[in-house]
Amino acid sequence: MRSEGWTPPGCRESAVAAEKEATRALMAERRGAISAERRRIMSETISAHVLSLPEVMSARLIALYIPLPAHPEVNTWPLVEALTLLDKQLAVPVVQDQELCSALYRKGEPLRGARFGQPEPEVLVKADEAMLDVVLIPLLAFDRSGYRLGYGKGFYDRFLHRLSLEGFRPLRIGLAFSMQMIDTVPHDSWDEPLDGVVHEEGFIRFT
Template sequence: MTDVLKTKAELRAARLAARDAIPPVERIEKSLLIASHGAEAISLDAGAIVSGFLPIRSEVDVRPLMAHLRNRSARLCVPVILDKKTIVFRELVRGGELVPGVFGTFGPGPDAAELEPQVMLVPLSAFDAGGHRIGYGGGYYDRAIHRLQQKGLNPTLIGIAFDCQEVASVPVEPHDIRLDAVLTESGYRPFEDMGRAQIG
């Protein structure tokens, strides 16, 4: 297990360094391409709840895509870290106040409604062609998705990344949950449903 964690840490560091190396202007252009591909590929029911995220560091800026989905009547929410193990998804409303969180994040305050996403735009550090992802090492999303699944919910998981974050293979641990698709500047790539890993 230590080898798996070591390999993940090495892949995470290398792919985040590659992402950091994208010039800011190029990152904006790639983010707009990602929004364009996502707008065409993501189908939603009216009023569907979509979780996005407000970008930090060199992450893809998914706000243009989120704005497009909102215009198609989606209800938007973003993750807010409550403690060392838990994130909740608070509704993001037009003109709503954002408060500082941990790791340089911002999000809606405690007065905002907590929602259960049906479609999740998932940040990541690395991914492979099998739909496996490496997050940032905290396990927040895996636990949040597991919590939704325990309630009988099965959100569509769409990884958000730049092409440079793809790796040949991600080592898989029992608690890891596969993505349904990944969205990069090259387009929207759905993965075959081979059954997601479940937390035991």
């Protein structure tokens, strides 16, 4: 006999997917309401907090995203500038064969718009992902359990899972504005949690 409240697995997965989409729409609207000037100020503060982390200061190779022009996400250009001055090696995400991988990037190198609109280096040189110490990740929402809600394509979850299978475990840090934190992010068994999130008020460590 089925217990009260029992739901077939397929229905549970459909329910989580629907909840994710509803949360994405809500959080995209909420984040989009932040003024451009406020985002600029908060992004600079977030960059300063990232640079205060000992794991970042001791890192050799750091992966970070280049902000999407159409998404009002945390601007990483101040970090690119600062990390370049610190002689850190940088990698950025690129999509190849529907999967995320890492390409080396130096400040000032020409970029092109890729399939999903993300800026990628015109000349792709794959990074040695075994050397990744820190990965800085965009998000729409996060909770205190370390779960993040991304843009729905699953690229980062598959990327982080692949690194783990290959024996690589860089520090996973989400970049967000504090208003993007919610009580519970709907998640599936394959969603990869973060180690922490940096927002304009500081650093939240989950592990």
